[in-house]
Amino acid sequence: MASIKDQGNGKYRVFICDGFKPDGRVNRTSKTIYAKSKKDAERQAQAMEVDFKRGQQIQPSNASTFSDLVDKWRESDRYDKEIVLKTRERYEGMLRNFMLPYFGRMKIRDIKALNIEQYLRTLSQDGVRTDGKPGGYSEKTIHDHYMLIQRLLNVAIHWEMLDVNPCIRVDTPKVHKQEAKYYEEDEIQRLLECLELECQETIAKFSCRYDKLSPDEAYRRQQVRIFNDLMHKMYIWLALASACRRSELIGLTVDKVDFVRNTITISQTGHYAPDKGLYFQNRLKNGDSTKVVDMPEAVMQELQAYLEERQKVFYLMGWEDSGYVFVSLSDGKVTQAGGPMLPDVISTWFTRFLEKYQLPKITLHQVRHTSISYLINKGVNIKMVADRAGHQNTRTTEEIYGHVYKKTQRATADEYNDLFTGKVSKED
Structure with a gap:
């Protein structure tokens, strides 16, 4: 039955x-x-x-529909073991909103290159976006759709449901790479100054903010608010000094901080999904299980002072210590006070912080670009830069930061000016 x-x-x-x-x-x-x-x-x-x-x-294998293929793929080990959860969520959005309504009832063997090209063309049309924004999707998003279709049809070939992948007759959608935006050195200094101003401002304004509360409650709120500013400052310091991704710093725990060797060890990444909540993965983006990052002594001294303040606030508030360096300061649906910080919390704060101090707009991820670009501009060897960035090879670094390298190449060429203008001293 x-x-x-x-x-x-x-x-x-x-x-x-x-x-x-x-x-x-x-x-x-x-x-x-x-x-x-x-x-x-x-x-x-x-x-x-x-x-x-x-x-x-x-549905015999030679008459299976695209929807059948997707169902079988979801049930297979390929889906669970080969695709990380964050990528899986993105794939499911593409399938649910676009691919299944478009290809779902089509027999796999009836899907031709023309059908795929027409599908990709619809993604660039105005009004197609599910978020209601004007225009079509970006080149990268269209490229991602193409890669998922290709992946699924390759699975069909592996399972002998299809002989030839029609994607081989479709031109791979081009993605014109945008230059990685970053802060110059003077802008980094301004950012650090504003972080310090934010901490000082909180202390200065405290006396008139909580005057209607009891002394004990006012003190507790003051300490949490001061610690909040300190935590934001520490996050940016670490992001600039380590070139770590947001997910890597969200997953950083206190026991992975080594003040003897002045290192931090990244062994997990933190993510959020509406249907799963806050979750952690024991694998980095490049597939490595861990990454040990050597840190500047000045930053480690600041981190040590921060962790001492963190311990004081936890004791004052009676929070259960989750062990994470960056934590939530209030109870919510996803995490409790003292638990790990939600990724979007720090991103939302950073956007508002830049607006408040009228700093050039960059994303939190572009703080990572700033860190890596700073090293390139200082002439650090590309292999060392790639290792710190967590890139699997230097080619990735060169592709993302090619415009920065061009700038340093220009500066290198300019070093010869003195030689040919007679300004080189005899001692030189």
Whole structure:
């Protein structure tokens, strides 16, 4: 008898078994269907079971639809083991909003290069965006769609559901790389000055902010607010000095800070997803399990002072220590006070902070670009820069920061000016 699993939003998974095959394997099939109600799903399942037991497979491999392929892919080890959760979420958005409505009912063998090209063209049209923003999607997003289609059809070939991937006849969508935006050295200094001003401002304004509270409660709020500014300052210091990604600093724990060797060890990354909440992965973006980052002594001294203040605030507020360097300061739906910080919290603060002090607009990720560009401008060897950035090879560094290297090459050429203008001293 067919069994049905309700997957929500009118989607059901039907499972049908009928004895065993000659080779001893269970004679079983499954299919995702869409039904108006549970009763409608049961009716469809009964009809499917009759067809199956008559020897008429629901979808032979040579007649499988794109939707069937996606379902089988989701159930496979390829989906769970090869694709990290963050990427999986992005893929599911593409499938749900675009690919399944467009290709879902098409037989895999009927999907041609022309169909793929037409699909990609629709993504660039005005009004297609799910967020309501004007215009179509970016070159990178369209490229990502193409790569997912190619990946799925390659899986179909592996499973002998398809002979040739039509993507080979489709020109790979071009992505014109944008220069990585970053702060120059004078802008970095201004950023650091404003972080210090923010801390001083909080202390100065405290006396008139909490005058209606009891002395004890006012003191507690004051200390949390001061620590909040200190935490923001420490985050930017670490981001600038380590070139770490946001996810890497969110996942940083106190026990991974070594004040003897002046290093921090990144062994996990922190992420947020609406359906999963805050979660951590024991793998870095480049696939490594850990990354040890040598840190400047001045930054480590500041970090040591910060962790001492962190301990005082935890004791004062009675929070349970989660062990994370950067923490939440209030209870919420996702995390509690003293627990790990949500990634978007620090990003939202940074945007408002730049606006408040009228600093050039950059994203939090571009603080990482600033850190890496600073080293390049200082003439640090590209291999060392790539290692610090966590790039698997120097080619990645050169591609992302090529415009910075061009600037340093110009400066290198200018060093010859004195030689040819007679300004080189005899001692030189």
